[in-house]
Amino acid sequence: MTGRELCVSAPGKVILHGEHAVVHGKVALAVGLNLRTFLRLKPMNDNTVLINLPxxxxxxxxxxxxxxxxxxxxxxxxxxxxxxxxPEQLDILKTFAGISNGTKDTESLAVLAFLYLYLSICGRELPSLEILVWSQLPTGAGLGSSAAYSVCLAAALLTVSGRISHPAQEVIARWTQTELILINGWAFQGEKVIHGNPSGVDNAVGTWGGALRYQAGQISPIERVPELQILLTNTRVPRSTKTLVAGVKDKLLKYPDIMEPVLSSINAISEECQRVLQAAVEGLSKEHYSVLEELIDINQHHLNVIGVGHPSLDRLCQVTASHGLHSKLTGAGGGGCAITLLQPDIEPTVVDAAKQQLSDCGYQCWETSIGAPGVSLHSSSSLPDDITRPLNTA
Structure with missing residues (x-):
């Protein structure tokens, strides 16, 4: 067991294109969201294990x-x-932690995931340690908060137990590809504790960052993807992913000749977006941004056609369009979150005006980026100032 303090972080995720179509075998592009979850692990010598989730x-x-x-x-x-x-292991942990069967609140699931990963990774030699986890990600918003948590836990516990190396660092370091595969595998098990049957996309994005292509259960990284500045907006409208997915399936069964071409078009949008991002080896040109904006607009219309839009999202798109910006929902739809692409030369006053209007609608906004790096090891000097304070929003 290593006796060094660790601080790791992992990004959230958004779906850039392909939500819902991916359920029917089409391509989806998932990207790292540079709102991150941070974990600090401090070795102790008092035979206690403490986890703090403020x-x-x-x-x-x-x-x-x-x-x-x-x-x-x-x-x-x-x-x-x-x-x-x-199931037997989860029952043992629930009994140990005093969690009733059927309980699915955030606290209980987070505790179960920690206990499962701690016991499974550390094995017979259980270390005494204190873990503090804090996040810039809202929970339950479809932004991969649980996966970022699981990735951080897996990376820290594998490192402290000596299963993977403690990378040499001055500021920020990353593990080897082989070690990232191990981190991702254990993070996926943490996601199983929390979600039961996850796709594996969220933890893969949290591990590798950047952009990933997902189709028919196959996940592959997309090389050389530039970071894109975005406005992320949470409408705060709750939605049921299960209900929305079922609604799309019903429409597909009822109108196959109408719906299948729409889903195929969404697939083509994902393919074209990937082509543009990979073509921009020396950075995105004005023309590249124009194409990305058009793809966003077309996809948002398609998502409305298949029935996963919502008046709150329509309002959001109207507000941003009035400022010359382009937005689409991300994730399940029916409310939830949306992304708005920001070109590098945009005037800050334009963004501020859009954020103010969205805030007046009761929405929550972040200026951030997508294509963010995956799980990373930090020196204390590389951490943002006052990191335990929630990220400022509009």
Whole structure:
């Protein structure tokens, strides 16, 4: 076990293009969102394990001897490969943590994911440690907050247990490709604890960052993708992903000759967007941005056609269009979040005016970027000032 303090971070994620169409075998592009989750791990020598999650008001501790009694149920895997949680293991953890069966609140799921990863990764030699996790990501907004949490936990626990290296660093460092694969595998198991049957996209984005192509269960990184400045807006309108997905399926079954071409067009938008991003080796030109803006507009219309729009999103698009900006929903739709592309030479006054109008609608806005780097190890000097304070919003 390493005795060094660690600080790691992982990005959130947004779907750039392809939401809903991806359910029907089409291409989706997922990108790293530069709103990040941060984790600080401090080795202790008092035989306690403490986890502090200030974003959700949770602070719990256990003794290593109490946790040691659970170890026989969490045998180490050959070559330290990740292992899926069994129902029996989850029941053991729920009993240990005093969590009722069927409970799915954020605190309970976060605690279960931590306990599962801690016991499974650290094995027989349980370290005494204190973990603090804080995030710039809102929970439940479809922005990959749980995956960023799982990626941070996996990276920190694998490092402190000696399963992967502690990269040499001056400011920010990353692990090797082989180590990132291991981090991603364990983060996926944390996502299984939280979500049951995740796609694996969110934790892959959290691990590698940048942009990923997802189709028919296959995830592959897209090379040399530039970071794009965006305005991310949360309408704060709750939605049910399950209901929205089912609605698209019903329309497809009822009107296959109408819906299939729309989904194929969304697929073509994803393909064209990938082509543009990869073609911009020396940076995006004005022409590149014009194409990306047109693709955003076309896709937003398609998403309305397949039935996943919402008046709150229509209003958002109207507001940003009045300032010459281009927006589309990201994720499930039916409310939720949207992204607005910001060209590099845009006047700050234009963005400020749009943010103010959106805020007046009751929405929450962030200026940030997509294509952000994946899980990273930080020196204390590289952390943003006052990082535990939530990111400023409009």
């Amino acid at each position: 974003n959700i008001g949770t602070k719990l501790s256990w003794t290593t001897s109490d946790l040691q009694a659970l170890v026989p149920s969490f045998q180490e895997s050959p070559e330290h490969k990740s292992v899926s949680p069994s």
